[in-house]
Amino acid sequence: MNRIAATFARLKAAGEKAMIPFITAGDPHPNLTVDLMHGLVDGGADIIELGIPFSDPMADGPVIQRASERALVHKVGLRDVLAMVKTFRQSNQTTPVVLMGYLNPVHVIGYPQFARLAADAGVDGVLTVDCPPEEAVELSAALEAVNLDPVFLIAPTTPEARVREIARLARGYVYYVSLKGVTGAGNLDIGDVARKIAALRQFIEVPIGVGFGIRDAETTRAIAGTADAVVVGSRLVQEIESATPETAREQLTRLVATLKAATR
Amino acid sequence: MSQYDFPDARGHFGPFGGVYVAETLMAALDELKAEYARAKADPAFWQEFNYELKHFVGRPSPVYHAKRWSELLGGAQVYLKREDLNHTGAHKINNAIGQALLARRMGKKRVIAETGAGQHGVATATVAARYGMECVVYMGAEDIKRQAPNVFRMKLLGATVVPVESGSKTLKDALNEAMRDWVTNIDSTFYILGTAAGPHPYPMLVRDFVSVIGEEAKVQMPEMIGRQPDVVMACVGGGSNAIGTFYPYIDVPGVRLLGVEPAGDGLETGRHAAPLASNAPVGVLHGSRSYLMQDENGQIIETHSISAGLDYPGVGPEHSWLKDSGRADYVAVTDAEALAAFHDCCRLEGIIPALESSHALAQAVKLAPTMAKDQAILVTLSGRGDKDINTVAGLMGLTL
Numbered sequence A: 001m002n003r004i005a006a007t008f009a010r011l012k013a014a015g016e017k018a019m020i021p022f023i024t025a026g027d028p029h030p031n032l033t034v035d036l037m038h039g040l041v042d043g044g045a046d047i048i049e050l051g052i053p054f055s056d057p058m059a060d061g062p063v064i065q066r067a068s069e070r071a072l073v074h075k076v077g078l079r080d081v082l083a084m085v086k087t088f089r090q091s092n093q094t095t096p097v098v099l100m101g102y103l104n105p106v107h108v109i110g111y112p113q114f115a116r117l118a119a120d121a122g123v124d125g126v127l128t129v130d131c132p133p134e135e136a137v138e139l140s141a142a143l144e145a146v147n148l149d150p151v152f153l154i155a156p157t158t159p160e161a162r163v164r165e166i167a168r169l170a171r172g173y174v175y176y177v178s179l180k181g182v183t184g185a186g187n188l189d190i191g192d193v194a195r196k197i198a199a200l201r202q203f204i205e206v207p208i209g210v211g212f213g214i215r216d217a218e219t220t221r222a223i224a225g226t227a228d229a230v231v232v233g234s235r236l237v238q239e240i241e242s243a244t245p246e247t248a249r250e251q252l253t254r255l256v257a258t259l260k261a262a263t264r
Numbered sequence B: 001m002s003q004y005d006f007p008d009a010r011g012h013f014g015p016f017g018g019v020y021v022a023e024t025l026m027a028a029l030d031e032l033k034a035e036y037a038r039a040k041a042d043p044a045f046w047q048e049f050n051y052e053l054k055h056f057v058g059r060p061s062p063v064y065h066a067k068r069w070s071e072l073l074g075g076a077q078v079y080l081k082r083e084d085l086n087h088t089g090a091h092k093i094n095n096a097i098g099q100a101l102l103a104r105r106m107g108k109k110r111v112i113a114e115t116g117a118g119q120h121g122v123a124t125a126t127v128a129a130r131y132g133m134e135c136v137v138y139m140g141a142e143d144i145k146r147q148a149p150n151v152f153r154m155k156l157l158g159a160t161v162v163p164v165e166s167g168s169k170t171l172k173d174a175l176n177e178a179m180r181d182w183v184t185n186i187d188s189t190f191y192i193l194g195t196a197a198g199p200h201p202y203p204m205l206v207r208d209f210v211s212v213i214g215e216e217a218k219v220q221m222p223e224m225i226g227r228q229p230d231v232v233m234a235c236v237g238g239g240s241n242a243i244g245t246f247y248p249y250i251d252v253p254g255v256r257l258l259g260v261e262p263a264g265d266g267l268e269t270g271r272h273a274a275p276l277a278s279n280a281p282v283g284v285l286h287g288s289r290s291y292l293m294q295d296e297n298g299q300i301i302e303t304h305s306i307s308a309g310l311d312y313p314g315v316g317p318e319h320s321w322l323k324d325s326g327r328a329d330y331v332a333v334t335d336a337e338a339l340a341a342f343h344d345c346c347r348l349e350g351i352i353p354a355l356e357s358s359h360a361l362a363q364a365v366k367l368a369p370t371m372a373k374d375q376a377i378l379v380t381l382s383g384r385g386d387k388d389i390n391t392v393a394g395l396m397g398l399t400l
């Protein structure tokens, strides 16, 4: 069993849902990322989604755009991100790490080569936002060949036929985008999400995570009522923005702890 | 010669094109694809499209023999396809009308667009006014500075112009922001994409709507000179005026297709926006796979061109395919060369060309003298240069 499956199995046995924080690798400084990852785990993170900085983050709102920009000031590339994961793995062999980003930085390395490097670094899953299943055949095959999970998005606009197709291809978990919009938007409708998750369960066997627009413990609790995992990104990135390099880790740990408590 | 038949059902031109977007947009793109398939088979749709092109745009646009210039160059005869004479002053209106008619068929009351030089923004604002639609145009803050007259035109036409402050503050960033708007307002909004790039079906439908350029020329050239030209040329930003010129000629043997990209300060300086001519690697941006200016980490490189409409790191996927298949060639001319051609065109022919189009003209200046006097070059003059007079004055050290 890989780390993602093991994590969901452990949580299920404990009657908990997964808390998945997102931060962008290299934000605010590449030297801090591994430390911040450990800080997320200290707060109770079950899985870490680590953003790959990209110059043109089309699916992201201003907060995560700024995180990418801060990382790119230091020229953080995907190979640097993999090196960070490798360092993280030296002292953490249990918390799954899922890379999240855009396809081009992966494409430029080449899918099989990237998959090997990612597996070697200790990555567990990969979500490329701008690569829907139609275009993901080669990348998914390369990832699965080294036992990495290709994680796919499902949106409120995804029709049933596509949901079935995504269900067939998904590994690890699927990520349900809770609203029509970019990351960090404010138009989340909890009732709507709950209904949608219930409908998705008919087709989807892997755990269902929900993200985009979840900002606090109260919403986390509500979403955790139906979903298997709750992803929080922009709110954590804002915490990094408001912190100093000295306080960032501690602030993240505290915030994740309140969110994790809402998934128990 | 086998029939050229691209893209395939999933939007691929060989290894290029495709649909590389976030899941939220997939259903909308499928809907657009389905609606376009219905429209394409509906004679009433084309009847209305052609009516608009004739009565609102003023088509057909003439082909004009640039006689004095040709004589001076001393080689091939240069003919200009006058898209500058279209209503709103560029080829962009052809595409904007086609997409607005699709939007209306789909019941969308709000349209959005990205714009670089402002020509596509003006075209979209124009058709939105004409069809009574709400219109929001995203434009890089840098481009808003260089294209002030077009910004005001859009406002006069009732559009909201949103300055984009992210990234390089140019066309690619405007496209990012338009995508973000679209994903947020997917139910109410039609995205009128301004060039032959983006996710399928955009490169195909933009091509189809702009192909009126080449279709007309194919009839006009034999009327003028008794045959088709030896070379057909156009400038390439995202590639819409070029593909609109080339597409009807792809299956015509003996006609050389030549795309002209902006070399900025010179290809060797790295400060340009010429992914094809500079042999950039293949990448994925804005919904499709194509040649793309990027660094070793796959980050998109900031581009440079004197012309805002060509200042884009990618290129429509069909041009990548035409390059690889050898059917078209792509070269680049510098800012300085384009500017010289701009002035020549003003003085010798009495036409103020857009800076974008001046790139194609500059290549004709290089090519014509190497050809025989009885040969013919057709250059698509994609737009007029009224919007550029502030930029050119600035370069001459003047303020207007």
Ligand SMILES: Cc1ncc(COP(=O)(O)O)c(C=O)c1O
Binding pocket: B090, B091, B092, B116, B117, B118, B119, B120, B194, B195, B196, B235, B236, B237, B238, B239, B240, B241, B242, B308, B309, B310, B354, B356, B357, B382, B383, B384
């Ligand atoms: C007059 C003119 N020509 C050319 C272009 C470049 O676009 P494309 O390559 O899509 O024709 C523009 C874009 O703004 C333009 O305004």
